[in-house]
Amino acid sequence: MKPLERLRLATALSHTVPGAKLHLRTDRGESVVVGEGAHADNGPCAMRRVVAASACPNQPDLSEHLVDISVGGALTDVGGGVFSTCRNGIEQRWIATTLLPDRVAQVLADVGLDAVPDEAMHAAVKPDSGLAVTVLAITTSDMRFHHMLDEIAVLAAGACLVEELSCDVSRLAPSNETAGGVS
Structure with a gap:
């Protein structure tokens, strides 16, 4: 599965399921938490917009910089x-x-x-x-x-x-x- 496809699937879950969180780790060693609340770096709606834009032609594919995508919060894999x-x-x-x-x-x-x-x-x-x-x-x-x-x-x-x-x-x-x- 391509990184952008994995990111689209995970983002859709975090955007749809109340209380879900995404934990993203970049190739620079940065960690990003996507979810609701004070401990999140980004909200699910904002992340959805970023990922949707990354899937458009002539836009940078941000998923290429992710080394790990995990779903958590209210969701258990x-x-x-x-x-x-x-x-x-x-x-x-x-x-x-x-x-x-x-x-x-x-x-x-x-x-x-x-x-x-x-x-x-x-x-x-x-x-x-x-x-x-x-x-x-x-x-x-x-x-x-x-x-x-x-x-x-x-x-x-x-x-x-x-x-x-x-x-x-x-x-x-x-x-x-x-x-x-x-x-």
């Missing part, structure tokens, strides 16, 4: 591209992806969660067009299925990653016309 938080007593799992919102919805429909009734889990898709990122929140309010929240979130994150890779390969693969073939 549980692995596999899944982050955990608890708000108002409700457990949530968060995933950031470069897929478009409608594609995320299609991918989630294909995950195959037959063991969980539809009303037991809720997924909210939150697009950020400025960063070209979609953030996904998965929650359960039914305590009978709380133990499956991590498993379902990992399945969803994995399905999104596979689709992202598939899209990348499709963009990179030469078409039949450019390869000299005709269908």
Whole structure:
């Protein structure tokens, strides 16, 4: 994954999830904390604007100067591209992806969660067009299925990653016309 893509995903999470923080370390040894409050160097909205500008053509890519990006604060990295938080007593799992919102919805429909009734889990898709990122929140309010929240979130994150890779390969693969073939 390219540094700018990692930064876009992390920035979208910190901008979307209340209480989330980013910890950035530069190639000069500087540390920057992005979040709300007195201990933050920059707010999530300001960081979002900086990152969105870095993704524009003819603008400097600030991500090239970052050696480490970590997400924290209200979010805990549980692995596999899944982050955990608890708000108002409700457990949530968060995933950031470069897929478009409608594609995320299609991918989630294909995950195959037959063991969980539809009303037991809720997924909210939150697009950020400025960063070209979609953030996904998965929650359960039914305590009978709380133990499956991590498993379902990992399945969803994995399905999104596979689709992202598939899209990348499709963009990179030469078409039949450019390869000299005709269908």
